[in-house]
Amino acid sequence: MHYLITGHTGFKGAWLALMLTQRGHTVSGLALDPAPGSLYERVRLSTLLRRDLRVDIRDARATLQAIVALEPEVVLHLAAQPLVRESYRDPRATYETNTLGTLNVLMAVEATSSVQAQVIITTDKVYRNVNQIWGYRESDPLGGVDPYSASKAAADLITQSWMRTSGSGVPTAIARAGNVIGGGDVCADRLMVDLIAAFSSGQSVHIRNPGSVRPWQHVLDCLHGYLELTDSLLRGESSGEAFNFGPDTDSFVQVGAVAAAVASLWGEDSVVEVDAGPHVHEAALLALDSRKAELLLGWRSRISFQEALAWTVAWEKEIRTGGDGRAVSLAQISQFMSRGVRRRV
Numbered sequence: 001m002h003y004l005i006t007g008h009t010g011f012k013g014a015w016l017a018l019m020l021t022q023r024g025h026t027v028s029g030l031a032l033d034p035a036p037g038s039l040y041e042r043v044r045l046s047t048l049l050r051r052d053l054r055v056d057i058r059d060a061r062a063t064l065q066a067i068v069a070l071e072p073e074v075v076l077h078l079a080a081q082p083l084v085r086e087s088y089r090d091p092r093a094t095y096e097t098n099t100l101g102t103l104n105v106l107m108a109v110e111a112t113s114s115v116q117a118q119v120i121i122t123t124d125k126v127y128r129n130v131n132q133i134w135g136y137r138e139s140d141p142l143g144g145v146d147p148y149s150a151s152k153a154a155a156d157l158i159t160q161s162w163m164r165t166s167g168s169g170v171p172t173a174i175a176r177a178g179n180v181i182g183g184g185d186v187c188a189d190r191l192m193v194d195l196i197a198a199f200s201s202g203q204s205v206h207i208r209n210p211g212s213v214r215p216w217q218h219v220l221d222c223l224h225g226y227l228e229l230t231d232s233l234l235r236g237e238s239s240g241e242a243f244n245f246g247p248d249t250d251s252f253v254q255v256g257a258v259a260a261a262v263a264s265l266w267g268e269d270s271v272v273e274v275d276a277g278p279h280v281h282e283a284a285l286l287a288l289d290s291r292k293a294e295l296l297l298g299w300r301s302r303i304s305f306q307e308a309l310a311w312t313v314a315w316e317k318e319i320r321t322g323g324d325g326r327a328v329s330l331a332q333i334s335q336f337m338s339r340g341v342r343r344r345v
């Protein structure tokens with residue numbers, strides 16, 4: 001089938017495009033320019049795509065024209081400003097991209113007769129965070145203190161409203177996942193990226209909020225969830241629904257413990273120090289309950305927390321010792337797909 005990924009020049013989008021092309025699908029992409037040293041560049045993604053477009057989704061007209069002309073059969077909407085701290089620096093651009101940008105994509109898809117399924121990617125941060133120790137369920141109230149979380153909660157609500165009122169008839173669902181890690185991420189302000197950048201240049205790293213708990217998940221587990229949800233839509237199931245895709249409970253780990261584990265995997269006398277702040281508000285405790293995806297989609301995480309760290313460090317080390325980005329990434333995808341689901345811990 002012909003898949004359109006918005007945000008294919010980013011971290012998740014590039015992995016997703018690779019997974020889909022490896023499965024034999026045709027893929028087009030619509031996004032802004034890739035960041036220097038991005039996964040998109042490392043895997044030479046443009047050579048695998050039918051069309052590789054630079055479109056700002058804040059521009060409704062350009063988004064409409066591009067999607068109508070592409071005639072995709074499936075749309076996976078990932079394009080976003082995805083960083084909490086950047087959302088404090090530039091709230092307007094964050095809100096415009098994440099809310100109106102999402103509406104522009106939904107409206108363009110409605111005007112495109114070829115689309116048989118679309119998945120809108122939001123985040124675990126859409127839930128009203130009450131620092132509960134158990135995971136959020138899809139029926140929990142949405143909210144968001146920082147501009148990023150609020151903008152994604154708004155995008156989620158826009159999509160829910162659209163699914164009920166637009167009358168477009170395109171099977172649509174929402175996917176909410178948490179902090180993903182994996183090789184090739186270059187977004188500053190993300191723990192794993194900051195750790196590897198510092199360790200690979202022989203510098204000590206300063207982490208903020210070492211006591212914050214996050215659900216750490218390998219990017220392939222999360223993307224596999226998106227694709228299981230897409231397949232469900234194509235079978236005529238799951239439309240109008242939201243699904244969480246979080247890791248097993250052994251992956252709910254404090255930031256400080258993640259930093260220590262990565263330092264140990266990286267070796268070479270890696271040093272971690274705590275940056276006492278002050279810092280802008282970020283949720284201290286965030287966990288997802290993914291039993292709906294397990295029960296209705298048959299999805300389960302395949303990679304443990306320790307393996308997720310090890311696969312990420314292995315990818316980054318292979319690239320730094322001359323490994324080919326596409327070959328290393330496709331090998332990890334093949335390894336992932338050959339696995340069964342993990343036993344619940």
Ligand SMILES: NC(=O)c1ccc[n+]([C@@H]2O[C@H](COP(=O)([O-])OP(=O)(O)OC[C@H]3O[C@@H](n4cnc5c(N)ncnc54)[C@H](O)[C@@H]3O)[C@@H](O)[C@H]2O)c1
Pocket residue numbers: 006007008009010011012013030031032033034055056057058077078079080081082097101121122123124152177178179180181187
């Ligand atoms: N990485 C994570 O840990 C994580 C966690 C939860 C949710 N998400 C969500 O997953 C999606 C992908 O995140 P990512 O980590 O790959 O981010 P990323 O920053 O690596 O990629 C973002 C992509 O969106 C595109 N984009 C940004 N603004 C745009 C605009 N105005 N018009 C068109 N394209 C635009 C970029 O060009 C890029 O291709 C986002 O929706 C994000 O909110 C990510």
